[in-house]
Amino acid sequence: MSTKITADIGIIAAGPAGLCAAASAAEAGCSVVVFEKAAGPGGAANMGMGPFAVESRVQQRALVNLTKEEAFRKYMDYVHWQVDAQLVHDYIWKSGDTINWLEDMGVEFAGVMKNFPASEQTWHVVKPEGGGIPGPRSASAMNKVLHQYCLDNGVKFYFNTPAQKLVKTDDAVTxxxxxxxxxxxxEVEADAVIIATGGFGTNPEMIKQYCGYDMGKDIFTFNIPGIVGDGIKMAWEAGAGKSRMEMEKIAAPNLPGANLGQWPQATLFMQAGPLAVNKSGYRCCDESIMQNGSVGANIVDFQQDHVMYKITSDDMIKYYRRNGMDFPNEVFGGDPTIDFDANMARAEEEYPQLAFTAASLEELAEKIGIDADNLIDTVDRYNDMCDENYDDDFGKNRNYLHPLTGKKFYALEFRCNAYGSLGGIKINHNYEVITDDYKVIPGLYAAGTDVCDIYNGTYYYYFPGNTMGFAINSGRMAGENAADYVHEE
Structure with a gap:
């Protein structure tokens, strides 16, 4: 015996895309129900900090002068125009107004930030609930406001109740x-359905089949429970086409929890000074490039066994203690040189295969398992270039040439990490789900990570907040477009 529920629009999942879809559809006068497999709203965005936007009131107050036109051109040049240009245009043009929309709801933003020096100031970091310093999980405050706004506008939520299968009548999803x-x-009867289930970032089989990575071996994800691709599979079963499927990769120290600030010393290894070497002991990049985590992931991914090591020393740590970091970090505050030895000792005790401390380069190479002669030659050459104040190998900025000298040496393993997956369901720029031959499936829409095929292989880290920005804007537009479809029926 099943319970029958009727609504204008049924939404599958209550992450940021689903919440924004529900809010915009309710504003348009539709009755809306949302079914979510977890016990509460927010999804993966509860671990994030805030969305991307251009020309918002927050940016205007901060005197940020990046325009929508400039952002669009930079974006499309970056992806070589190998994405849906209209989709990207509509996302960027909507983004500033969406921040204003969220502010009018009651969402408070701590400010607009960069992720790293070369990035743009597009990251609208949410003020944490109860105040305090922004950091990972700040965006959960936004999700709570969105959820309450939906409730106030008549949206009904069913938590701990995952959708299992789409229902079709003739060619339409109903x-x-x-x-x-x-x-x-x-049994939910709806004139339109919106899928916003957050991708497949915790499904090792789908990651292997569609992206070619072995989860837990050559890629490490946030492992958020329930993000297993069920919405994508439901859409495929209903005839949806397959879009490009990728992982949202970043290079990061492989210590569990490093991306969430659980290892204070990890941010020091992300600086430009620590030497980047591969498994053979050879230097493999201009280390300053790795401030862009997504480009850094490409560097790591190219190396033997998809692994890289970054090495620092007690002399380099003294330099940072005196002069500050190469890249001050707005995500994880504080001074990573404080208690550095104690933190490294703890990391090495818990993860001896990932964190290394040694009294010599020979000992460090032995602990890591790389060729000692190659490493010593690499360090000698690097130190000579530091003395000459010129990187003749990769042209690193002179300000970042810190010699690797001292009585203690430290290393962390770097791997490809991933915030999650990208893409899966094929859509048009109206967020209508389409078949492989581009025919619209009436009544079916999708938003968020399930459809985020807009990076062409490398996440656009120069616009921080991008994936969350796409989630909230695509959800909002999917809700608006689905409401138009319902009203036309």
């Missing part, structure tokens, strides 16, 4: 079946 964790079945 609802879905959902089953609660207690086994209660719901």
């Amino acid at each position: 609802g879905f079946i959902a089953v609660s964790l207690e086994g209660e079945e719901y």
